[in-house]
Structures are given as structure tokens and as C-alpha cells.
Amino acid sequence: MKVTESKLKLPLVTIWNVVNNQNLENMTFKEIQELIKLVGKSNLSEFKITTEKVDISIRTDSYNKGGKVMMAPQMMAPAALSSAPTSPAPVAPTVAPAAKSEGEETENNFIQVKSPIVGTFYRSSSPDKPPYKKVGDKVAVGEVVCIVEAMKLFNEIESEVAGTIVQAVVEDASPIEYDQVLFLVDPS
Amino acid sequence: MFEKILIANRGEIALRVIRTCKEMGIKTVAIYSTADADSLHVRFADEAVCIGPASSAESYLSIPKIMAAVEITNADAVHPGYGFLAENAEFAEICTEYGIKFIGPSANMIRKMGDKITAKETMIKANVPVIPGSANLLKNVAEAITNAKEVGYPIILKATAGGGGKGMRIVWKEEDVEENWNKAKAEAKASFGNDGIYMEKFIEEPRHIEIQVIGDQHGTVVHLSERDCSIQRRHQKLVEESPSPFMTRNLRKAMGEAAINAGKAIKYEGVGTVEFLVDKYKKFYFMEMNTRIQVEHTVTEEVIDRDLIKEQINVAAGHKLEGKNYIPQLHAIECRINAEDPFNDFRPNPGTITSFHSPKGHGVRVDTHVYAGYTVSPYYDSMIAKLICKAQTREECINKMRRALQEFIVEGIKTTVPFHLQLMDNEKFNKGDFNTGFLNDFELKED
Numbered sequence: 322m323k324v325t326e327s328k329l330k331l332p333l334v335t336i337w338n339v340v341n342n343q344n345l346e347n348m349t350f351k352e353i354q355e356l357i358k359l360v361g362k363s364n365l366s367e368f369k370i371t372t373e374k375v376d377i378s379i380r381t382d383s384y385n386k387g388g389k390v391m392m393a394p395q396m397m398a399p400a401a402l403s404s405a406p407t408s409p410a411p412v413a414p415t416v417a418p419a420a421k422s423e424g425e426e427t428e429n430n431f432i433q434v435k436s437p438i439v440g441t442f443y444r445s446s447s448p449d450k451p452p453y454k455k456v457g458d459k460v461a462v463g464e465v466v467c468i469v470e471a472m473k474l475f476n477e478i479e480s481e482v483a484g485t486i487v488q489a490v491v492e493d494a495s496p497i498e499y500d501q502v503l504f505l506v507d508p509s
Numbered sequence: 510m511f512e513k514i515l516i517a518n519r520g521e522i523a524l525r526v527i528r529t530c531k532e533m534g535i536k537t538v539a540i541y542s543t544a545d546a547d548s549l550h551v552r553f554a555d556e557a558v559c560i561g562p563a564s565s566a567e568s569y570l571s572i573p574k575i576m577a578a579v580e581i582t583n584a585d586a587v588h589p590g591y592g593f594l595a596e597n598a599e600f601a602e603i604c605t606e607y608g609i610k611f612i613g614p615s616a617n618m619i620r621k622m623g624d625k626i627t628a629k630e631t632m633i634k635a636n637v638p639v640i641p642g643s644a645n646l647l648k649n650v651a652e653a654i655t656n657a658k659e660v661g662y663p664i665i666l667k668a669t670a671g672g673g674g675k676g677m678r679i680v681w682k683e684e685d686v687e688e689n690w691n692k693a694k695a696e697a698k699a700s701f702g703n704d705g706i707y708m709e710k711f712i713e714e715p716r717h718i719e720i721q722v723i724g725d726q727h728g729t730v731v732h733l734s735e736r737d738c739s740i741q742r743r744h745q746k747l748v749e750e751s752p753s754p755f756m757t758r759n760l761r762k763a764m765g766e767a768a769i770n771a772g773k774a775i776k777y778e779g780v781g782t783v784e785f786l787v788d789k790y791k792k793f794y795f796m797e798m799n800t801r802i803q804v805e806h807t808v809t810e811e812v813i814d815r816d817l818i819k820e821q822i823n824v825a826a827g828h829k830l831e832g833k834n835y836i837p838q839l840h841a842i843e844c845r846i847n848a849e850d851p852f853n854d855f856r857p858n859p860g861t862i863t864s865f866h867s868p869k870g871h872g873v874r875v876d877t878h879v880y881a882g883y884t885v886s887p888y889y890d891s892m893i894a895k896l897i898c899k900a901q902t903r904e905e906c907i908n909k910m911r912r913a914l915q916e917f918i919v920e921g922i923k924t925t926v927p928f929h930l931q932l933m934d935n936e937k938f939n940k941g942d943f944n945t946g947f948l949n950d951f952e953l954k955e956d
Contacts, residue, residue, distance in 0.1 A: 438574065439559075439577040439581065471574075471577035472607075496582070498560065499558075499561045501559070
């Protein structure tokens with residue numbers, strides 16, 4: 322694990338950078354020591370990181386002295402590198418948003434149903450048929466919610482979550498890209 | 510001329526193509542994986558489509574996803590860049606099927622040059638010198654000796670199932686054939702379970718010198734002279750230059766003609782590079798042909814003052830070439846700057862760039878897609894910038910490169926800038942005295 326030495330207080334970006342580059346589940350004792358050193362040198366009071374198999378929590382002196390400065394990024398397995406925070410410039414300590422590939426929680430706790438492919442979005446199986454789902458409809462896991470057409474092939478998109486459709490975000494017959502939000506679902 | 514080009518690539522080459530398209534008044538579409546959402550090529554294009562997750566297989570290598578993006582943006586041409594699908598015959602074919610112009614050669618041309626045996630046969634028919642050797646596996650020592658007599662010593666016995674330098678033996682004279690034959694066979698059997706041996710002429714102190722060619726849709730093929738790419742580490746080019754310090758007028762004439770013959774033999778359309786090995790006697794041998802734009806096309810651009818991407822798009826749109834060959838008017842060197850730690854065996858060093866100052870000034874060009882705050886991800890190749898210097902003479906060019914490298918500040922990740930700086934001070938490099946084995950003996954001094 323590379324530790325970037327710096328005469329200045331280490332910015333959060335360096336710790337995030339190090340954490341991003343490290344396979345957490347295989348950290349050696351020495352590497353954990355280095356991580357503790359890094360956190361200690363920074364102005365953080367608490368640093369927490371959780372994956373499926375690993376839970377790391379580091380508190381520095383300033384935690385007990387009050388004026389908490391926290392950073393608690395939530396990460397998945399290394400695949401999360403692809404959804405790392407997109408504003409890496411050093412900023413004031415902030416909680417990194419949890420990133421998942423399907424069904425991401427928004428502020429209102431609605432789940433976003435995103436497209437897994439590129440193509441044209443259709444709400445019904447053909448122009449003369451009614452839409453698969455309207456706002457207010459219930460949806461179960463595995464139910465078809467829309468069609469995305471690409472290269473004359475019609476792909477049925479199934480929901481990965483259960484709940485109620487609260488918003489149809491994309492207009493019928495619009496072009497959409499990978500990961501584009503199609504519907505908002507209330508899981509409650 | 511095309512209305513809208515979709516660039517099926519990423520990083521610095523995507524940006525390179527977008528820039529030329531803008532100058533030509535052609536609209537651009539960038540495609541990107543989620544890992545590249547902040548990449549410059551996405552920002553600079555007129556439209557951008559996210560096509561998949563970080564993994565190349567599910568994004569930049571996914572033909573269906575790229576074609577879907579072409580469809581929803583109504584692009585009429587695709588530029589494949591280099592790497593990824595640039596030399597994928599199937600991709601070229603599918604584009605043609607859908608009425609989209611693939612900016613490059615046809616699927617057939619790609620196939621002809623993609624298969625080493627077919628390529629070699631095509632070259633022999635075209636009177637292009639190839640590395641002499643046995644056409645098939647050798648049955649016994651006697652056959653080996655007969656072949657070696659024809660080819661001329663030194664020869665190299667190679668394992669057909671081989672790799673990593675195993676099952677290879679260089680033989681300098683006839684008396685040594687039998688012993689080396691036995692050793693090579695035994696090693697091949699032990700390493701690969703297959704003791705099949707063939708032979709090739711051993712090229713002494715080979716230099717990797719390639720000729721840039723361009724062909725139009727009307728049968729004209731011209732050459733744009735050479736690039737010397739002998740400075741390689743594990744077969745990866747690190748530094749390229751034009752003209753080659755080893756080149757002479759006669760050699761360039763002969764190699765240029767051979768390269769044009771190679772292109773004409775397959776009625777080549779587009780830009781391409783014919784790679785040769787040149788031995789210490791200045792004899793040259795065909796190695797392979799790259800049917801795409803290359804990373805180091807920039808070096809040729811600087812010494813002949815032409816935009817090769819523009820030429821590429823023009824021939825794809827049906828323009829006729831003048832028929833003129835181009836000779837270098839200046840000297841140019843390119844250093845590939847990678848996110849690697851040269852003091853730790855060039856280990857890849859992805860991460861976030863915290864500060865970035867690229868060199869500028871007279872005769873300095875930097876092609877890059879990175880900036881301060883950009884995160885170099887581990888999913889793609891490690892090249893973050895190309896630094897190209899040009900000057901009237903090779904000596905001035907090296908001086909300029911040294912000055913430029915000293916100004917190149919990248920913080921947050923390790924780069925190969927320190928390696929290039931040491932190379933610019935190397936005596937043999939300065940003399941132009943190097944071949945593809947150069948970096949094996951190059952000792953990097955500790956920082």
C-alpha cells in the first residue's frame with residue numbers, strides 16, 4: 322500500500338485514494354497500521370469503512386474532544402471503484418453517497434430503477450397496447466416494467482425491486498443510456 | 510463528408526479525434542463507461558452516451574452497446590481509435606451491414622493482415638522481404654540443417670507452442686545445430702508438452718522501424734516515412750521518434766516502396782503502419798501490419814506537418830490522395846507518460862491526480878485526457894499523456910524533451926517521467942545507438 326508522504330495535513334482525497342486502491346479484505350497488519358497513521362495525520366476524528374466482509378473503525382484523539390469531523394464512505398467489493406464519488410477535489414469532510422448498481426436510494430427513500438442497456442425506451446409492448454406500469458401501480462420483483470429497443474431487438478426490462486411506481490422519469494420513445502433512471506419506486 | 514461521427518474509444522485518442530472533427534465541422538458523439546463519466550472526451554463531444562459499467566467487455570468492447578449508441582444518436586460514421594475494436598473485423602463488418610462507415614480498412618483487409626501466416630504469404634507475393642524461415646515444423650536435424658543453409662546463419666530454433674523465450678535457441682554455425690536442436694526440443698516438451706520446432710533467421714541487433722502508410726478508395730497508397738520504436742519494455746513501446754537515427758535515404762526509399770507494395774497488395778484503405786525489423790546490416794524484414802491509427806501517429810504529424818486523423822476521415826469520405834510520399838522535415842520524439850512507478854518495476858499506479866502541470870512552449874505538444882482532480886482508474890491502460898517535442902535536429906529535440914520533462918509535474922500518482930528524464934541523459938540514446946534490446950541493459954538510477 323502506497324502511503325503518500327506530505328508535509329501538509331493530508332487531504333481527504335489521499336485517504337480516499339489509498340482506500341480506493343486497497344483491496345480491504347486482504348489488508349495486512351502493516352497496511353492497517355499505515356491506514357491508522359494516515360487517519361491520525363489528517364484532521365478527521367473518526368473514519369469508518371464497511372464492506373461485506375470487513376468493518377474498519379478508527380477514532381482519533383479529536384473524537385473525544387468534541388467537534389466531530391467524520392468520514393464514512395460505504396463501499397462494496399472492488400466493483401465499487403466504478404461508482405466512486407465523482408468530485409474528487411479536496412473538500413470539507415463529507416459523507417460519500419452509497420453507490421449500488423440497481424435500485425439506489427434517493428433522499429425520499431425512493432428506489433431508482435435504472436436501464437442496464439442503451440437504446441430507445443418504450444412504456445408498452447406496442448403502440449396500441451397500454452403501458453406496462455403507470456404511476457400508482459404496484460410492481461413485484463421480476464415484473465416487466467418497460468421495453469428498451471436496440472438494433473431492432475426488443476428487451477424486456479424487469480424490476481429488481483418491489484413497491485409502488487411513484488414516477489415515470491423518461492418519456493415514451495426516448496433514447497436512453499446505460500444507468501439512466503427510468504422509474505422511481507416507493508418500496509414501503 | 511460525414512455529418513456525425515461516433516468515437517468508439519476513450520482517453521486521449523477519443524479527445525484527439527473529437528478535436529479534428531470539431532475543426533472539420535463534423536458533429537461528435539462520445540461513448541463512455543460509468544468509470545469514465547468525468548473523462549475529458551465526454552465533456553468535449555457534442556453528445557455523449559453512457560454505454561456500460563467499467564469493465565471493457567461490457568462497454569468499449571461491446572459491439573451491441575456501441576451500435577445501439579450509434580442508432581439512438583444517428584451517427585453516420587464510427588471512428589474506432591486504437592486498441593479495443595479498432596482491428597476487429599466483425600465490428601467493421603457489422604458497421605457496413607448497418608450502413609455506418611467504419612473509418613478504417615474493410616473487414617477483409619483487417620483479416621488478411623490479422624493472421625500472421627496469411628500476412629506473411631501475402632507479403633511474399635507482394636515482393637516484400639519477410640523473415641526467412643521454415644514454412645512448416647522441422648522433422649529432424651537434417652531438415653534443420655538444410656533449411657539453415659538456405660536461410661543463412663545465425664538462425665533461431667523456435668518452439669511452435671512457445672512463448673516467454675522458452676524453447677528458443679540461437680544457432681551460429683552448422684556444427685552447433687544438433688546440440689541446440691536437442692536442447693530446444695527437450696525444453697519445448699517440458700514447458701509446453703509440445704516439442705514441435707520451426708526456424709527463422711535470427712535478426713542481429715534488430716531495430717523496430719515502422720513505415721506509416723495511407724491508402725484511398727481509388728487504389729493510391731503513399732508512405733509518410735518511418736518511426737523508430739526500438740525503445741521497448743516487454744514489447745511495449747515507450748519512446749518513438751522520426752526520422753530514425755539509423756535511417757539512410759536509400760533505406761527509406763526501399764522500405765517505403767516495400768510498405769506501399771504491402772498496402773497495394775490488399776488494396777488498403779485508410780491509415781496503416783507496416784512494421785519491420787531492421788538488422789545491423791540495414792537489411793529489413795516484414796514483421797506485421799497494423800490496420801489502424803497508432804498511438805505514435807503524432808510523431809509523424811510533427812515532422813511532416815499533416816493532421817493524420819483529418820487525412821483518415823478524408824479518405825474514408827472518398828477523397829483522393831495526391832499520390833505524394835512525405836519525408837520528415839524536422840526531428841520529433843514522443844515519450845509515453847504512463848501511470849506507473851518506474852522504481853518499482855513499472856508497477857501500475859492508478860489513483861487521483863491532485864496537481865497537473867504539463868509542459869508548454871515552442872516545439873512542445875502534449876496529448877492528454879487527464880487534469881488535476883481526475884482519477885486514473887485501474888480498468889484501462891496506464892497511459893495518461895503523450896509528450897511530443899520537435900526541433901530542427903535530433904540533439905535540439907532531446908534538449909527540448911529534457912526541458913519539457915523537467916516541467917512536467919504530476920502529483921497524486923507516480924508516473925514514468927523520471928524514467929524518461931534518465932533516458933534523455935543516456936549516452937547510447939543520445940548517440941542513436943540502440944536496438945530493441947536496449948532497455949534490457951538500461952539501469953534506472955534510484956531517485
